[in-house]
Amino acid sequence: MQYEDSKGDLWVEEQDDDGDVYFVNADTMESSWDLGTDERLASGIYHPSGGDDDALIGPYSSSQTLEAESSISSSWRDEVLVGFQVPQEVSEAVGRAGSAHIWPRTVDGRPSRLERWDVLKASDPYREHFSTGEAWRLEHPEFEPKLCFYAFDTAVEHVERYWVEEAEAPFRCRLQRDGLKFSRDIATWEARAPAKKNDNDKGNSGVGSPGGDLDGDEHWGGEGVGGDGRGGGVGGDGGGGNGGGDGAGFFAFPLVVHNSHAHHVDWTSGPDRYQITQDSEPEWGWTRLFTFFAYAASKYHVLETTQAPLAQKIVKGNFLTPEPGWKCVLAFFAFNDMVPGSNRYYIEEKDEPHLRTRIGMEASCRWDARHSFAAFDVPVPGSCALDVHYTIRSTDSLNPYPEQCRISLKDPWGSWEQKFRFYAFPAEQVLLSPELDSDTQDVLSGSQSRSAGDESGPHG
Known part of the structure; x- marks a missing residue:
């Protein structure tokens, strides 16, 4: 994969030995980790989800994403499930x-x-x-x-x-x-x-x-x-x-x-x-x-944007209907009602300046309610640990992104801070909707066609 930042530089997506994604400048061969905060912001470099202290920060910008590989996936399903992980059960x-x-x-x-x-x-x-x-x-x-x-x-x-x-x-x-x-x-x-x-x-x-x-x-x-x-x-x-x-x-x-x-x-x-x-x-x-x-219980899918600005949303249901620009990173099962030893968690959203998600143990009147579920705050057999991170807009920071939350399997880093941890039950598979909306299939297919066509363009 290649990405063009706001200054027109091309960055190549790489993976380290641990499977974490990082990016290297195609011309200077420097990694995005070598850049200072001001340079990253000026280049439109964004903090992707996941990663740990050793992972590198990748350049995500609102500019068009270019496919570097010559082979384009033959199935739109692969696009939706890129990066999907099954949370590991506690011992x-x-x-x-x-x-x-x-x-x-x-x-x-x-x-x-x-x-x-x-x-x-x-x-x-x-x-x-x-x-x-x-x-x-x-x-x-x-x-x-x-x-x-x-x-x-x-x-x-x-x-x-x-x-x-x-x-x-x-x-x-x-x-x-x-x-x-x-x-x-x-x-x-x-x-x-x-x-x-x-x-x-x-x-x-x-x-x-x-x-x-x-x-x-x-x-x-x-x-x-x-x-x-x-x-x-x-x-x-x-x-x-x-x-x-x-x-x-x-x-x-x-x-x-x-x-x-x-x-x-x-x-x-x-x-x-x-x-x-x-x-x-x-x-x-x-x-x-x-x-x-x-x-x-019900099944919940955690979806993440494929381009900046980073955002997550949580979709409830047995089946997942793919949407352009979103990929499923994990899924879990949680209770519909509070069972002994569980807490209630609320999922809320806002649409401005882009879709954002809030996850909390209390509902907020400033956000639009979407779902709520019950899960544990201590591990039980068969459960998995899911961390909730948050980031806020600060007057003392150059971070341009507003308040939002995400569910992650890794430690917080960059602009993200730990909020709390809960224990739910991991989902082994994502079942894509067998009856997709025809417009959704057309958009997903068209997105792949445009990516293939961009390879022969000025950045090919």
């Missing part, structure tokens, strides 16, 4: 120490752990799949996300066990609980096998310990409680299956607890199918069987 020891102060311990005295379950849906006929990871969905594109929730992977106080069963022709899932008998279901169901224990997960033996990977998913280990095959009579009374006594599943509340969300299990026939819904009433043609309570 198991750190997570357990944090959760010990928040959640009740398991029946064998270990800190409990929350696990995300994704509800995926497919059509012709309508059916659902329940998964603990995004990898399965990528291998089965006919299924798309519907909702997600967090439940316990081990037994704690006041919870009941729920397990997943599967049927073929067409492939679909249902959720079962102990003691449920439903004679109208005549399909043959088999409990999903629990994942094998992960050798790296030492010390997790006992009741419902989490296992390793099975088709990209992590499942409840199924030892201890439920291992005696309770509920085995379910399949015998119309519905087939082995009852799921040691099958993959989770623990959730049968009754409402503080800020838990009602999730209803409904059934319909032709063939026998089940769905998990948050609707208060079942759809026409569906019969409500039971309700469990878990912690509802």
